[in-house]
Every structure is written in structure tokens, then in C-alpha cells.
Amino acid sequence: MADASPSPTFPKTVIGALPAPGWPPTQRDSTSGIDPARIRRMNLNESPFPPSPRAVAAMQEAVTRVNYYPDPQWRDLTAALAAHTGIPQGRIVMGHGSDELIVQVGRLALAEGDEVVVPTPSFPGYAKCAAVNGARLVAVKVRQDGAPDVDGMLEAVTGRTRLVILCTPNNPTGGMLTTDEVVRLARGLPATTMLVVDEAYYEYGRHAGGDDHLAAIAAAGIAAPWASFRTFSKAYGMAGMRVGYALCGSDAVALAFQKIRSTFNVSAVAQAGALAALGDQEHTRSILERTRVERERIVAGIVRLGCEPFPSVGNFIAARTPKPAGTVCAELEARGVMIGRLGAPGFDDYIRITTGTADDTDALLAALAEVLG
Ligand SMILES: Cc1ncc(COP(=O)(O)O)c(C=O)c1O
Structure with missing residues (x-):
């Protein structure tokens, strides 16, 4: 059946002006050709560690x-x-x-x-x-x-x-x-x-x-x-x-x-x-502590590769990169690591990396060394 012609009253004007959904991208949106299940999720500030x-x-x-x-x-x-x-x-x-x-x-x-x-x-x-x-x-x-x-x-x-x-x-x-x-x-x-x-x-x-x-x-x-x-x-x-x-x-x-x-x-x-x-604060503390360890490893690694990070306390790090952020994100995705970029005006050359497991950190830093090398 053909779409009905657009109504002049629906949706109301401010809604009609909104961008179509499509954000945030997930592994299933990747165009890298890599099996989405094998792509490392370091773009959505999720915990890589399961709940208690x-x-x-x-x-x-x-x-x-x-x-x-x-x-x-x-x-x-x-x-x-x-x-x-x-x-x-x-x-x-x-x-x-x-x-x-x-x-x-x-x-x-x-x-x-x-x-x-x-x-x-x-x-x-x-x-x-x-x-x-x-x-x-x-x-x-x-x-x-x-x-x-x-x-x-x-x-x-x-x-x-x-x-x-x-x-x-x-x-x-x-x-x-x-x-x-x-x-x-x-x-x-x-x-x-x-x-x-x-x-x-x-x-x-x-x-x-x-x-x-x-x-x-x-x-x-x-x-x-x-x-x-x-x-x-x-x-x-x-x-x-x-x-x-x-x-x-x-x-x-x-x-x-x-x-x-x-x-x-x-x-x-x-x-x-x-x-x-x-009720299981001990488990939360262990997530927080493992996150801190990986955050510090990522910061040290990306600084060695010429990035300039903000001093983050979160489960993510924003950093200026020596290459355009869009290029860095695409080239990392092609290597199976998905990260984000800031997107705000004035922050075009900034990426955002979510902390993952120790194994994710190793893979990220190895891929980033190739991309920025
Ligand atoms: C600052 C901030 N607020 C709110 C949210 C939304 O979190 P949720 O809807 O999962 O509770 C996020 C998610 O990334 C966030 O970064």
C-alpha cells in the first residue's frame, strides 16, 4: 500500500523538524564486514563486565x-x-x-x-x-x-x-x-x-x-x-x-x-x-576498580601514540587525536574496535573511548598504533 500523503498537522512542527533516528550506532550498523559479535564495543560507555x-x-x-x-x-x-x-x-x-x-x-x-x-x-x-x-x-x-x-x-x-x-x-x-x-x-x-x-x-x-x-x-x-x-x-x-x-x-x-x-x-x-x-556493592566496587585500571592503561597508551586526553574519572576517555576523528574511528572499526567521536562544534578531532576488559585495551592499543603509526 502506498504511504498516505503527509498530514499538515501531524506530527506537530517541532517533532517534524527533528533528525530521523539512527543514533547511536551499534555493532550491527558496522560496515566493516566483520561479524558484529566480534566487534569490540568501546563506543557506548557500557560496562564490559556483567552485573552481579x-x-x-x-x-x-x-x-x-x-x-x-x-x-x-x-x-x-x-x-x-x-x-x-x-x-x-x-x-x-x-x-x-x-x-x-x-x-x-x-x-x-x-x-x-x-x-x-x-x-x-x-x-x-x-x-x-x-x-x-x-x-x-x-x-x-x-x-x-x-x-x-x-x-x-x-x-x-x-x-x-x-x-x-x-x-x-x-x-x-x-x-x-x-x-x-x-x-x-x-x-x-x-x-x-x-x-x-x-x-x-x-x-x-x-x-x-x-x-x-x-x-x-x-x-x-x-x-x-x-x-x-x-x-x-x-x-x-x-x-x-x-x-x-x-x-x-x-x-x-x-x-x-x-x-x-x-x-x-x-x-x-x-x-x-x-x-x-x-545489595551487592562489592561487585560494583570490583567493576569500578577494574574500570580504573583499564582507564589508566588506555590513557598511558594513547598518550604514547600522540593523543591528548582530558583527565577523565569515568568509564570513558575523550582525547584529541593527531588524525581527524572520523578517520580514526573508521580505521579502528575496520580492525574490529568501535569507538565514538565527540561530534560537538570545536571538537572535530576528538575521539571517545569506553573502557573495556584488559583484552579490549590490548586490542584497542594495538589497532590504534597501526592507525596512528
Ligand atoms: C550523561 C548521561 N546521562 C544519561 C545517560 C542515559 O543512560 P541510561 O538511559 O542508560 O540510564 C547516559 C548514557 O550514556 C549518559 O552518558
């Missing part, structure tokens, strides 16, 4: 009961997260990954013509959050150390700013802010601007000696509504399960997220797995 065996067992057990809907209030998981974070259970809202929460905060805060202040380069989801709502993205270049530029972001706030997203540690540059810096930014925002602190890499920051900002933001009595977003996708090794959460600064913020979410947004298997993963 306790999480796997809990998910296997939960899968036998998926004839029933999951708990729509995620009670067991949010109770455990309340104990883990110190944020009251009623202020914790689960998302289908933190990506879903980033889309939702736009629906809550933004109207056409509003402004969203974010760091650049940073997570591409922020641009989508703004564009879907017809809002304008105001991107402020990160500092030399790869952390968001708090002063620059405060200067960028205008009467139209309805949302500020801080990413710390920042993806893809890996720099992180101190609690004093986060609180300074939070205090500088008016009550009409929502603040999101995207802490997808929170556990890596803590492992590297970084601050826990939550109690200080909560105690600072800031005017702006705020939430911190975290995820089970990274340090818990559960990206495929899609579990993220918002730690909200007030009951009103939590209620707003609750009102717009889909009813059963986190599957029963995912809830069971996340709960068990949270």
Missing part, C-alpha cells in the same frame, strides 16, 4: 512471573534506594533508564522558545530534550579539566532559561565538579529554572575520590526545583535492563515526574535485578 551474579539470579527468578504487571510504585527498589542515598522514598522516581527522565524533564519544564543551558560537549540527549519541546539549547564549553563551567553556565542563564542540566562527571570529557561548585550553581538559579544534576557516572566519580553532592544541595535551601538523575546502566552493568532514577529535591518535583510517566515503566525483571545489584 545475585542480580542475574534475581532476574532469572523474576522472569518466571512476568504474566503479572510489575509494581507500578517500585516500592522495594525505591525503599532500598532511599536507604542507599538518604533521599526520602517518596522523592525517588524510577525511569526506563535515565534517558527517559531526561526526555520527561523537558515535558515538565519547557515550552516553545524557552532556553536550556547545558555543558558542551556533553550527553546528546539534552539536545533532544530541548528540540522536542521547541526550546533553544544554550551550550557552554566545558573547562580545561573537562568539568562543566559553572560560572559560564550561570552567565548564560536569562529570563527565558527554564532548565539547566549539569553533567558531573561529564560525558564525554570525564571531569567532575566539587560539591561547592554544584551548590554555587544551584544557589545562582531562580525559582523559575529547574536544575538537573545528571550523575549517570556518579559511582565512578566517588571511586575517584569525588564528593557526594546530594546532602549539600538538599541543605542549601535553593530556590530552584531540582533533581539528580542516576542509573543502573553504568557501574552496575545493567544497561540492557533500562533502570534509571530521579532523586528529587521536593515532593512537588517528584509528583510532577510521577504524573507524566507511563504506568508500568520499569519491568518486573529490571526491578528485581536492580534491587539485587544494589
